[in-house]
Amino acid sequence: MSDVGGKELRIIGFLCNWCSYGGADAAGVGRFSQPTDLRIIRMPCTGRVDPLFVLKALVSGADGVLVSGCHPRDCHYSEGNYYARRRLEVLKRLLPMLGIHEDRFHYTWVSASEGARWQQVVTRFTERIHELGPMDSLDPELAVCAIRELGGENGQADQPAPASGE
Amino acid sequence: MRIGVFVCHCGSNIAARVNCAEVAKAALNFPDVVFATDEVYMCSEPGQESIRKAIVEHRLDGVVVASCSPRMHEVTFRRTVERAGLNRYMVEMANIREHVSWIGHDKDSNTRKAIDLVRIAAAKLRRDKPLTFKTFEVVKKVLVVGGGVAGIQAALDCADAGLDVVLVERKSTIGGRMAQLDKTFPTVDCSTCVLGPKMVDAAQHTRISLMAYSEIEDVSGYVGNFTARIKRKASYVDFSKCTGCGLCTEKCPSKKTFDDFNEGVGTTTAINIPFPQAIPKKAVINPATCLKLTKGKCGACAKVCPTGAINFDMREEIVEERVGAVIAATGYDLFDHSKYEEYGGGKLPDVITSIQYERMLSASGPTGGHVKRPSDGKEPKTVVFVSCVGSRDPAKGRPYCSNFCCMYIAKQSILTKDHIPDSQSYVFYIDIRAPQKGYEEFTRRAQEEYGTRYIRGRVSKIYPEGGKLIVRGADTLLGTQVEVQADLVVLAVGVEPTPGAGKLAEKLRISTDQNGFFMESHPKLRPVETNTAGVFLAGACQGPKDIPASVAQGSAAAGKAISLLARERLEADPQVSHVNPKRCVGCMKCVRVCPFKAIKETTGRDGLPKAEVIEAMCQGCGICSVVCPQGAVQLEHFKDDQILAEVEALCRTWVAKSCE
């Protein structure tokens, strides 16, 4: 169970490989204990994080999404986090208009050496999501559908799309 | 697709907090997973062998390793699958150690999380495609930026190994800080005597092209194929004609020019050769004080120059050099002690910096090696050294230790006694840092043989009184206030990055640390590499360090450049962007945002504009992919579909679970 209030919630993190992913590693090496709700997806750079990935996650069942990259001026690709900052700030301000609490999404900067900071970020973000509780679903009937699909999880339900025939 | 999942116990590192067998069992239910197992050490010889065997036996075409961070062992497991005949990109890692077992206490939730991470990895793996390398030729030439001792060493090592070298120095002579020093610790060797021959070697080496009085304008390209634009500043002297005879400097009437090399101890002429052993030994005109250039009158130097080398119409020029690797060796600058009001704020003439004192001690310096107080030219009898001025002082924004001040203070106190036998030196220090070979003994010698009195404590105030300087400070060992009446105070000013370091870092696309020094790729294991392939670091530009450390790092950086360029061709990382021309509408947003100019505009078969990635220049950031609304630009290994598969793999189970 999550360290925050019993029930685990569903949180996805998109982390830059060069900094925050390493920061999360550093937190592990330092044994900085954290709530276990977060699932991390490794990205080459926050500049690769399409705000639509975040929206896709939120609408598909995530209760919170965290994006973390290199501090401004420290981008491995020199500019990726600058583009990310603009895109993600716009996204953050779009969410309330959609009826989604803006705190369900957070972006921040954590370097590879900031293990302790990473612990704080994860802990606070997880707490915040727990305060907000599970996200509403657009399709209440969806849960049932998903189970049916899962029936054949080894299965054929979600074969990757065949190559485009364009 | 046939996927194998390998769950590592990492001894008890993972197994103590994650039920590895259960993770493997759960993985068997994931789409396309046909084999799953757990092992004690996946990275060990037997562990890797079991992966190899399973690939062959179960005809796997992709592997998920659930173990430590991919930053740790991705390369290892890529090699493992390659040995078994798979493409090295057909492996994905689930980080269940750093991101799971080491941070979570509850075994059940850890196990669930580990299962999810394996699920993500397997989902992505199903969309992975074998990626093949392209190779490209490298330019067997190295650009060394900075001609101090680290840069000279790096240049010589590269050149000796058969690489061509362009050595760029901002000043008119190479030699850097070391050339300014009188003696070096702990041997009290003559600095110029040991450095001089190296400078000559660098200048005479057939493979080294020395560009003095030049700066880096910009650097483009990528590892193996950089293009550097180098600005040759206007020296107003034709270096090909100047013989360094020095006649011009004798005749120059503008004698009040600030003497940069001598740190303002004494003045110099507008046309100047910094020191007798300068290399190249060429005169340079300071346009700010030259009468001809400021007022249009004079030209005395041109009249006396026997070779007609003076050219008042000279303009700066840009030279382009193609190189395969870059070594940054731009050295350090010194802290401006005027920030310390309590030490006179730079206004007391007899409070000088250690480097100014060094110039005074030098026989070829402005005082001919005689120690003289700047205020009245008298020989000081009591000299006080103050350590950590702009070091270890977070209040002044200098939290770090400048590394070598303790040692040169000991050296300078010894030299003081040599120069003025009836003198007494005092040193105010916080700690004496003398960890290298022969250093501790050296500081003991200063105290025991030369009678230097060390006082442990900070100086609180320096003020003039009756022709003397009163140095007031604490003696923390005795717990008392002390006052010393000094004739001369030498401040051991701290080391800081050169003013141009930040700009150069941007040009080289490398990072700087919180203090502005260039950042190494890994503090322990990659100390001379940067995160930009092909750019290496040498000397104090990476952090304060003394001469032997700088020389060692110069050689180390050269070693890295040599091993890089020893290959005829380099493998290009295939994790680059590609444009699908069928989907590209030619809006060129990707071209606009690419930080590496790696996307160009071409014309498609339909005659309409299309974007095209120059693979060798693409660094794989994926910024382009996000600005392309129709998803025509995709970054290999991080395609939209791969990331969406990861998101969906998680969400699908989550939604299902909430219904249970």
Place this chain on the structure above:
Amino acid sequence: MSQLTELKEAIRKALPDLDLVLGWREGYDALHAPPYHIRRQEDLEHLVFGPMCVNNLASQLMHLRGKKVGIIVKGCDARSVVELLQEKIVNRESLVIFAMPCKGVLDVKKIRRALDIDHAREVHFHNGTIEITSGDKTSSVELKDVLADKCLRCHYPNATEYDHFIGEPVEPRVSAEEAAADPAMEELAGMDLTERFAFWKTHMNRCLRCYACRNSCPLCFCRDVCLADSRDPHWQSQETSVREKWMFQMIHAMHLAGRCTQCGECERACPVGIPILLLKKHLNAVVKDLFNYEAGIDPTATPPLFTFKVEEENIKEIEL
């Protein structure tokens, strides 16, 4: 000389150097003026201009690349053209812009609600009213009650980028501040999060994924290769769930962030009346707030999401 005559004259002179000119022609009734391609001098006879010329002709420019094209624009249409110029979809040298000052276009839905009319045989405008003859009956309504919402708050009635400006510029109907005030936006802003979530859930559920919104958008110039119907990359399944529909509208809105000129064609084209323009208006307000930027004004500017500043004045440093 009337504005229309002046316009025809300008086109007549320019036509020999052009492949075609985009305009409007009389439609099946007097309330409709469909888009029209003028290729020959004699085509000019059919050219019309007035409040019934609702379509944003810039939507067609993408498919006319490589041709020398003339286009008649209203103030709002011109902003779309400017955006297309910025994004290199249109080459300024091969484009001739005929700018018409605009006093607003009709919202036919509003007319149908206000008046009981069938086939509009004749339409006349005078003194702020519109007089419609349908069958043998003539009825009239105040123009301001039947203009498109966007026109009531239009701040850009005159094109900023053009080759020929026909007639005299008209005064904006409202000030910039008044233009920003929008009852529909205020209504949405007045809801709490749960209500807003439910609002979109209801509306998105009605989406048919017919893509009329996308197809009418002048800036969705990648509509032939849109993510919504692509298998590679595969963003959208053919599932009819609300989340797939919602996701499509998110793709549409996010791709327009910092680019949308608020011409309103998406919402006008929607057959089920989903207020999707609200999303775009909100994003435009965000972009204005963050980057002090309005799309479609300066052809040399870079849309804000394709550039950055090292120090962003209006984005706070992140703490957590």
